[in-house]
Amino acid sequence: MVQPHPRFLETLRVTVGLSEEEIQDLLGMWVTLSVKKKEHFFRAGDTCKATAYVNNGCIRRYIINDQGKESIVNFATEDWWIGDLESFLFQKPTIYYAQALEDTELLLLPFREFHIAQERFPKYKEFHVDKVQKSYFATLKRMSLSKTGSPEEKYLQLCKEQPSLFQRIPQHYIASYLGIEPESLSRLRRRLAGKP
């Protein structure tokens, strides 16, 4: 495996609470996957065969609706997790697409190894259950607030949460995430810049 991101090891040590030996043991179960810019990690219809940690790079997760329109659900950069948990846990087809926007390095824990790890390290299982719950609560909050917010507010929110994105990816992806057209985002930015 490639050199894991420092925060990956820190998570295992501090948040999960594993000993150095346990970490070495666990690390042995992970494999590295490189995904080149523009390539897909998975597509709708695939079944997710592993949980994935973004070691570096950037992945966009999106969905395509009945009318063929795509909408970005989230961006995963360094130290994020990417995948479709439902597809992974139940080994059923996903409805999402995951595409690299930069050359990306993923750390994968395959399905079998995931279950072995959960058995062997109860702390890892707890960590995982906890992560699901936290994601749930965060998602609920984001959803509730985003419903009342204007595109402008959502834009400013994203600027706060993931400022690095604007330096690395074309902004029509940002527009797709915000649920507006690239032209609208362009005009929105001009308005915010205060040039009438």
Added chain:
Amino acid sequence: MVQPHPRFLETLRVTVGLSEEEIQDLLGMWVTLSVKKKEHFFRAGDTCKATAYVNNGCIRRYIINDQGKESIVNFATEDWWIGDLESFLFQKPTIYYAQALEDTELLLLPFREFHIAQERFPKYKEFHVDKVQKSYFATLKRMSLSKTGSPEEKYLQLCKEQPSLFQRIPQHYIASYLGIEPESLSRLRRRLAGKP
């Protein structure tokens, strides 16, 4: 306790998988709460002291944003669960409001009893973890799809999922749920009815 909804008992029997004795034991831990139309079950800032099952009636859960605008998150009718799990599990203040739109009867499992039940009946614990996960996945899917959908699609979706609502509550609540103004919903309905 009042007569529980038949589907409540069925859930305990079939989904949770408890024996008749266990059910009797568990039922003893629940208490009934009546909430009159227009009254609040909880408000932002409160800490949820119980998990709540809607035995009959209807509750709207909503949020008020920075600009003081309210937005309905969901409607809970018979055989739904209502509350803020995050607030309940971590005993911290909620950001939501829950108000009865009809005289409503709730079945409550208070915080202490909830934990006793989880210890005494491992199956109940499993049931609960499962419920959280399923809610999470359902929420994600709803969110992803709602982002691309027009108000019209969301309206038709609600018609399919909770048709009874339209017979019981004022439609400006539906509008708030859809994220549009009452006037817009009125016009939307006229368009759908096909009267130019």
Added chain:
DNA sequence: CGTCTATTTGAATGTACTCAAAAGCGGTGG
């Protein structure tokens, strides 16, 4: 430099919004 892609700008259109007022509906009390 030339090509491809991304961003910006313009003009016309559409849809939801605000504000205002009218019409519909349900319940209460005379």
Added chain:
DNA sequence: CCACCGCTTTTGAGTACATTCAAATAGACG
């Protein structure tokens, strides 16, 4: 039984903002 009241829904007119389509400009990269 009817008149009145409060609340809900509908309708109208004008406004704001995102969309579409089209074209011009700017950037990135071989």
